Amino acid sequence: MTRGSPLRYLGWMARDVAVRPGLACLAIAGLFAFIATRMPAAFTPASAHDFLVRTVSQFDWVIVLIATAGLVSWDRASGYYRSLFSQPVSPGAYYLQRWLLGAVGVAAFVPLVGLGILLVTGSFPFSGPLLARLLLKYLLLGGLTLALSTVLRADWMIAFLISVLQSVLYSLDKNGAPLNAFSKLLIHALPPFQIGTSAFGAAGYPTGSELTHGLLYGAGLLVLALAALTLRPLGSGGRA
């Protein structure tokens, strides 16, 4: 373990993730299971699978935002960072570890909802492509929220608005609506959130250049967040 590594704190951090975003995700999974009990037709394995994919796909952004909202900004605003980083810990490594744990939590959401559906329908649905899509969403939307969180308090809200703007512009462009040059530039400059749906090929798993674009974009967001955490002191932002 290198100096400044927060690996030794992994257990405590996992507990924090399980308690804060974890409980919220558990409540959402429970809500989906409850909805399943209200479905008029009896579930078959195929319909349980469809139900899982439809519900999780519609709310994946909520799960991602719950897992990443205020990751850095809350510690900065509360002043908690002052005690935390007087310890021999690197802020970049600490928040990257926390972000990765969030990814594990988000990945656990799919089998968790599946388990809820199993309890009420007797059928355990699982979808690998759904899980991959959710993780791609986490990389892009969660990466954006983390990057924004290093400088802004309203990180999740701004990340959400950016994702809405990008989705609207992308849909308009895809449907042939006339867009000005700036809007077209925005479509390319903003995170490619559309890959969560369009990059899934015949095999059901993400493939192709669009996927590569998404992965590189997400990695870029993480690099940006780490650069901000390294170069921008945590106490900065105080104004005259």
Place this chain on the structure above:
Amino acid sequence: MIALEAVSKVFRSLSGRRSVSALSEFSLSIARGEVVGLAGPNGAGKSTLISLVLGYLNPTQGSVRVGGLAPRAYAQSHGVGYLTELVVVPPRWSVNVTLRRFAVLGRLGAAAARRVEEAIELTGLGEHRRKQVRQLSKGTLQRLGLAQALLAERELVILDEPTHGLDPLWTQRFRDIVLALRRPERAVLIASHNLDELERVADRVAIIHQGRLQRVVRPGQGTVASVYRLVLAAPCERLGEAFPDAIGIEGRPLEYQVRGELAALNAGLARLLALDGQLAGFSAEQSGLEREFRAAMGEDGA
């Protein structure tokens, strides 16, 4: 250990039109083995200075080095025993959990459990160990902050307003704790409004006002002019021969205010006793540090 050279820090508004100078051309060195106080009124720049030493802010001009390294690099590799001005801990954590977490983060390894127990014992938190942070009184929370800061044996300890919210008993105990912190390899920086406390524990006190270092005072070396109260048991007509500048205190015919350096005061007392003056009491009314502080603030009394 700490070297601040011509450090300035300016906070600017987002538009850049407004700016506030929090520190200006501030230079100070703190060696290992020293306990240095930082005194100044609210808004003087004490917290900004501490943030610079911890690497939570970058200076606008000048340089800050800690242990020969950039401040953040030093904190990340060595850790700093740091008590924040306002102790901020997630409110649902218990005292025990808070200290165990910081012990893990502080790389205490196998010694973690023992050090947690020692810190709890030192700060008298035993009866509160299972309480959540949100249930703690202000003074107890401050003691938790102190316990956290002292968990590991750090070479740099920074205490920001350490007696804030402490009752008189714990203020007294705090002095003992700081005195026990002295090590040849360790530097201790204490920012406080409490001049009496700084005078008792610090080797040097840096007085800061409006972001500038006004002066550095060495308490208790006898070179600092002070104000004392002299109380006689009976009237003494020749008091003026011993203390020519003694000022009678209104409504108290046997009490006088006298000023001077320690050597002159001792000579005056010896002369007074030789003149058959009967001394009932002699006590510091304004400490040397307080006097220096008031002078640095531009107030009368210097």
